[in-house]
Amino acid sequence: MARPGRRTSQAITIQTVAQRAGVSTMTVSNVLNNSHKVKESTRELVMAAVRELNYVPNLAARSLASAVTIRIGLLHRNIENAFLSSILVGALDATSHLGAQLLLRRLDSAEPTEIVQQMKALVDSGANAILIVPPYCEVASRFGLTRDFPVPVVAMSPGDALPGEHCVRIDDREAAREMTAYLIGLGHRDIGFIRGGSGHLIHRTRCDGYVAALEDAGIAVRPDLIVAGDMSFESGLVAGEKLLACNPRPTAIFASNDDMAAAIISLAHRRGLDVPRDIAVVGFDDTPIAVKIWPPLTTVRHPGALISAEAATQAVALARGQGTGIAPSTTYLRHALVIRESTAPPGRSTDSE
Numbered sequence: 424m425a426r427p428g429r430r431t432s433q434a435i436t437i438q439t440v441a442q443r444a445g446v447s448t449m450t451v452s453n454v455l456n457n458s459h460k461v462k463e464s465t466r467e468l469v470m471a472a473v474r475e476l477n478y479v480p481n482l483a484a485r486s487l488a489s490a491v492t493i494r495i496g497l498l499h500r501n502i503e504n505a506f507l508s509s510i511l512v513g514a515l516d517a518t519s520h521l522g523a524q525l526l527l528r529r530l531d532s533a534e535p536t537e538i539v540q541q542m543k544a545l546v547d548s549g550a551n552a553i554l555i556v557p558p559y560c561e562v563a564s565r566f567g568l569t570r571d572f573p574v575p576v577v578a579m580s581p582g583d584a585l586p587g588e589h590c591v592r593i594d595d596r597e598a599a600r601e602m603t604a605y606l607i608g609l610g611h612r613d614i615g616f617i618r619g620g621s622g623h624l625i626h627r628t629r630c631d632g633y634v635a636a637l638e639d640a641g642i643a644v645r646p647d648l649i650v651a652g653d654m655s656f657e658s659g660l661v662a663g664e665k666l667l668a669c670n671p672r673p674t675a676i677f678a679s680n681d682d683m684a685a686a687i688i689s690l691a692h693r694r695g696l697d698v699p700r701d702i703a704v705v706g707f708d709d710t711p712i713a714v715k716i717w718p719p720l721t722t723v724r725h726p727g728a729l730i731s732a733e734a735a736t737q738a739v740a741l742a743r744g745q746g747t748g749i750a751p752s753t754t755y756l757r758h759a760l761v762i763r764e765s766t767a768p769p770g771r772s773t774d775s776e
Contacts, residue, residue: 435478436745438737444472447729447754449517449736493523493742495735496545496553498530498538505710506680506727510556510579513728517735523742525735526550533558533622535566546574551742554734557581558622564588575741577734580727582624589741590753591734595625598723598758599632599677600639602705605760606675607640610768611703615666615673617652617659617683629679629707648673652683659686667694667702674702674769681706681713684720688765699767709761718764726756 437455441448446469453461454469461469472478495518500507511527518525526548530541538559545553552575555563560578563569564585569576577589584590606614616633619625630649637644650665652658659678663686666673678684684706691698698704698718706713706722713720733754 435476437478437740440469440472440476440478443476444469447733447736447756448740449520449732452521452736493521493551493739494526494549495523495738495742496526496528496542496548496550498528498541498545498553498555498559500529500531500556500559505682505712506708506725507556509710509727510731513731514554514735516728517732518739521736521739523735523739530559533562535562535568538563539568542568542572542576550574552577552738554579554731554738557624558620560585560588560590561624562622575738577738577741579734580725580730582619582626582628584753587751588753589734589737589751591730591737591756592753593725593730593756593758595628596632596635598707598725599629599679600636601632602677602707602723602760603633603636604639605762606677606703606705606766607636607642609675609703609766611675612642613645613648613671613673613675615648615650615669615676617650617662617666617676617678617687619679620653621651623654625679633677645669652679654680654682656682656686659683660690663687663690672702675705675766676702677705677707679707681708681710681720681722684722684765685712685716688716688718688720699765700770703766703769705766713761713763721763721766722761724759724761726758729756 437448437451441451446465450461450465451469454466497514515525526545528541528545530537542553554577556579560581569588578585580592581590582595616630618630634644647669650662652662659682666676676687678687684704687704688698691702696702706720709722709724713722
């Protein structure tokens with residue numbers, strides 16, 4: 424297939440350069456602003472994309488934009504949740520770096536009317552673009568709340584792609600599939616799974632990944648080993664009681680976040696079970712609690728701060744008109760399995776390896 428010719432510089436945006444170089448828009452911004460935070464190899468990669476695409480930053484627009492304070496609104500949930508706290512940190516760092524202000528508004532209801540009301544309140548407060556977390560971004564997409572909205576909206580970490588929306592996320596289904604496959608590779612066959620909150624898309628996508636890994640390995644899915652949680656430590660205790668009452672009992676439990684996984688480890692200790700010899704436990708997100716419990720938790724690294732920094736960078740660019748004419752798309756960041764001491768083959772402690 425013939426390679427398309429260069430597009431004119433007017434059609435090229437910072438997002439186009441980032442996609443060609445395989446990096447975030449924030450990284451491209453750092454390179455163009457001669458930041459020392461970027462590795463030389465990455466800098467060369469970005470500049471190669473700039474040359475190949477014939478990208479020329481609009482200096483007049485940049486100068487005009489810098490004279491006007493850009494305000495980015497962030498609609499969030501309770502930030503006592505460690506993952507959501509990392510989202511806030513990433514957004515603060517990125518907006519500060521880009522000379523923008525961050526406006527925060529907390530919302531505890533996932534009702535569409537409440538969500539759109541708070542989004543409009545952020546615009547009334549001067550927001551030129553809005554960042555929104557799950558489940559609000561997922562509800563907003565389902566009910567078309569961002570359609571024809573007066574300012575750009577960027578979804579951060581939805582549990583699945585949101586067609587027609589600007590999104591920054593990981594592939595939750597693939598991450599859950601990889602973690603389940605890891606447990607299967609250790610020799611586990613009876614693997615319990617605790618789903619995320621029913622109001623979140625991860626309730627489906629992470630469970631889909633778990634089921635896919637079992638099916639790939641030819642292991643029958645046991646419905647009794649799939650239980651509900653709501654992402655809280657307390658719900659993890661309730662789910663754990665149900666799973667440990669199953670017959671046969673699971674030799675491993677995969678929780679949809681670290682708080683629920685920590686609850687399983689606590690419950691196991693109370694029952695005199697050794698983790699990981701009697702039961703292996705894994706989580707999702709790699710929040711601080713993963714290394715504050717014993718044994719330290721094997722989990723999926725979900726880069727919340729990087730996701731929100733990338734989303735904030737896109738929001739600032741959109742607010743400055745740098746994404747005009749570019750269709751909304753999903754930006755995927757990398758996840759990773761972080762292997763710690765909470766996992767081992769069935770009936771075998773890590774100390775004996």
